[in-house]
Amino acid sequence: xxxxxxxxxxxxxxxxxxxxxxxxxxxxxxxxxxxxxxxxxxxxxxxxxxxxxxxxxxxxxxxxxxxxxxxxxxxxxxxxxxxxxxxxxxxxxxxxxxxxxxxxxxxxxxxxxxxxxxxxxxxxxxxxxxxxxxxxxxxxxxxxxxxxxxxxxxxxxxxxxxxxxxxxxxxxxxxxxxxxxxxxxxxxxxxxxxxxxxxxxxxxxxxxxxxxxxxxxxxxxxxxxxxxxxxxxxxxxxxxxxxxxxxxxxxx
Amino acid sequence: xxxxxxxxxxxxxxxxxxxxxxxxxxxxxxxxxxxxxxxxxxxxxxxxxxxxxxxxxxxxxxxxxxxxxxxxxxxxxxxxxxxxxxxxxxxxxxxxxxxxxxxxxxxxxxxxxxxxxxxxxxxxxxxxxxxxxxxxxxxxxxxxxxxxxxxxxxxxxxxxxxxxxxxxxxxxxxxxxxxxxxxxxxxxxxxxxxxxxxxxxxxxxxxxxxxxxxxxxxxxxxxxxxxxxxxxxxxxxxxxxxxxxxxxxxxxxxxxxxxxxxxxxxxxxxxxxxxxxxxxxxxxxxxxxxxxxxxxxxxxxxxxxxxxxxxxxxx
Numbered sequence: 001x002x003x004x005x006x007x008x009x010x011x012x013x014x015x016x017x018x019x020x021x022x023x024x025x026x027x028x029x030x031x032x033x034x035x036x037x038x039x040x041x042x043x044x045x046x047x048x049x050x051x052x053x054x055x056x057x058x059x060x061x062x063x064x065x066x067x068x069x070x071x072x073x074x075x076x077x078x079x080x081x082x083x084x085x086x087x088x089x090x091x092x093x094x095x096x097x098x099x100x101x102x103x104x105x106x107x108x109x110x111x112x113x114x115x116x117x118x119x120x121x122x123x124x125x126x127x128x129x130x131x132x133x134x135x136x137x138x139x140x141x142x143x144x145x146x147x148x149x150x151x152x153x154x155x156x157x158x159x160x161x162x163x164x165x166x167x168x169x170x171x172x173x174x175x176x177x178x179x180x181x182x183x184x185x186x187x188x189x190x191x192x193x194x195x196x197x198x199x200x201x202x203x204x205x206x207x208x209x210x211x212x213x214x215x216x217x218x219x220x221x222x223x224x225x226x227x228x229x230x231x232x233x234x235x236x237x238x239x240x241x242x243x244x245x246x247x248x249x250x251x252x
Numbered sequence: 253x254x255x256x257x258x259x260x261x262x263x264x265x266x267x268x269x270x271x272x273x274x275x276x277x278x279x280x281x282x283x284x285x286x287x288x289x290x291x292x293x294x295x296x297x298x299x300x301x302x303x304x305x306x307x308x309x310x311x312x313x314x315x316x317x318x319x320x321x322x323x324x325x326x327x328x329x330x331x332x333x334x335x336x337x338x339x340x341x342x343x344x345x346x347x348x349x350x351x352x353x354x355x356x357x358x359x360x361x362x363x364x365x366x367x368x369x370x371x372x373x374x375x376x377x378x379x380x381x382x383x384x385x386x387x388x389x390x391x392x393x394x395x396x397x398x399x400x401x402x403x404x405x406x407x408x409x410x411x412x413x414x415x416x417x418x419x420x421x422x423x424x425x426x427x428x429x430x431x432x433x434x435x436x437x438x439x440x441x442x443x444x445x446x447x448x449x450x451x452x453x454x455x456x457x458x459x460x461x462x463x464x465x466x467x468x469x470x471x472x473x474x475x476x477x478x479x480x481x482x483x484x485x486x487x488x489x490x491x492x493x494x495x496x497x498x499x500x501x502x503x504x505x506x507x508x509x510x511x512x513x514x515x516x517x518x519x520x521x522x523x524x525x526x527x528x529x530x531x532x533x534x535x536x537x538x539x540x541x542x543x544x545x546x547x548x549x550x551x552x553x554x555x556x557x558x559x560x561x562x563x564x565x566x567x
Contacts, residue, residue: 013517013519094360095360095361123499123500124364125363128351130355133320133351136428137428138426139351141347141348158344160344164434165436165437166432166433178483179487214360217390218391220381220386220387223386231542231545232548234550239556239563242510242556252564
């Protein structure tokens with residue numbers, strides 16, 4: 001079984017994000033990290049590939065930088081990676097991203113495509129859905145559990161009320177929620193092996209896709225600020241302050 | 253007059269609150285057609301009319317997963333009816349339908365919008381970025397424009413409209429994109445729900461362990477509150493995704509929000525900073541959560557919460 005996992009390299013969320021003057025695009029340093037939520041997709045892919053005698057290929061779009069994020073996913077155990085890096089892709093919207101990823105996935109060949117539900121830096125939250133439409137496969141989103149067998153994939157799909165059990169034939173696109181599986185930590189051997197694994201670089205021309213972004217961010221304005229109120233140090237009696245505020249607000 | 257479509261899901265036989273919020277907004281922008289998905293009869297249609305729909309396209313997917321057939325049907329309909337704007341909510345099935353529809357039509361999506369306006373050649377939307385500290389104003393030259401709106405961006409208010417025209421929207425066979433819903437599980441949920449509870453208590457990494465979330469639940473019980481969580485502890489598997497409050501989780505605007513051991517990452521703030529009163533407990537005096545808190549307690553949740561619970565128990 002061929003499993004393709006979509007991953008994204010993002011600026012370290014622990015650092016303050018900046019926007020580029022003029023374009024309002026997110027500034028992407030050369031050292032980016034693997035989006036934390038992608039670790040769940042990678043883990044799910046590795047488990048399903050192992051159980052079904054398969055391989056895991058990573059597909060990623062964005063500036064390569066030093067490729068640290070992709071190496072992190074390879075170190076978990078993925079077999080190889082394809083990275084689409086092209087200056088024309090700067091400021092891409094979700095549809096362009098989906099077109100690029102879908103084209104790369106098609107070239108690789110796939111039985112199952114796995115992704116997170118949304119990236120931490122852009123959070124449009126519609127790329128997996130768009131990929132599934134472009135590949136004409138089912139959209140099995142927000143999965144908290146995934147099983148594959150007999151040419152079928154069955155997921156538990158998160159709903160507002162609980163979850164649905166959803167079934168479809170392969171090939172399919174699945175997006176997994178954080179917490180669906182326990183992502184493994186790369187071993188020392190995994191990290192060393194990852195350095196030798198293939199990261200294939202592709203451009204828009206290689207894929208025959210055109211970047212046409214229809215959206216622009218025209219202005220960035222400060223939001224009306226909410227001012228902080230009273231701040232006290234707990235010296236054993238702070239809970240009384242909470243109780244008196246709850247009383248004041250008639251909550252108790 | 254602009255033609256605006258609003259995607260609305262059935263919630264236990266009636267239109268969802270999120271859908272009614274979008275309808276309320278849409279009726280101030282133009283002629284409104286509601287795309288209503290799920291079971292529903294005259295009562296549901298009347299409600300849609302009351303909130304601003306002049307017309308209803310009613311779709312039932314049966315046991316099919318709706319996204320692929322609904323997107324296909326809407327794409328065909330877009331070609332003939334040429335709406336200017338399609339509004340959907342930032343919700344599971346809405347995202348699926350919007351994503352497939354946009355890819356099919358070859359137009360972009362403006363996602364996570366907090367406000368939307370019609371302008372020449374398309375729409376202008378507002379998006380909270382950096383935890384809501386700043387607002388990005390974006391435009392898209394789509395035809396139609398497709399916008400996903402965050403829940404609770406607009407109030408849901410009836411406008412006194414009459415019964416709408418109802419037409420059945422036939423759904424095609426989605427072929428290779430088909431999926432079946434085999435079973436539906438409603439999770440047993442005790443107490444008030446996150447999205448509309450007057451009091452919400454959330455726990456974060458500062459709790460230290462999954463076991464310590466029990467403190468949040470105990471306090472929740474005492475106050476009749478819903479319990480939530482930060483992305484950090486959801487990602488760590490301490491609590492289920494359904495409890496996540498923030499950018500990628502639920503948006504809440506309760507009367508009182510208590511943040512226990514929550515640092516106040518941008519991702520979390522955007523989902524709760526519009527709560528009326530915010531109380532925060534955190535060890536780190538510099539935690540960003542204090543910048544939005546009406547009452548900030550610099551202290552250990554393991555000391556403050558047990559005392560608070562005990563005091564409430566002995567009332």
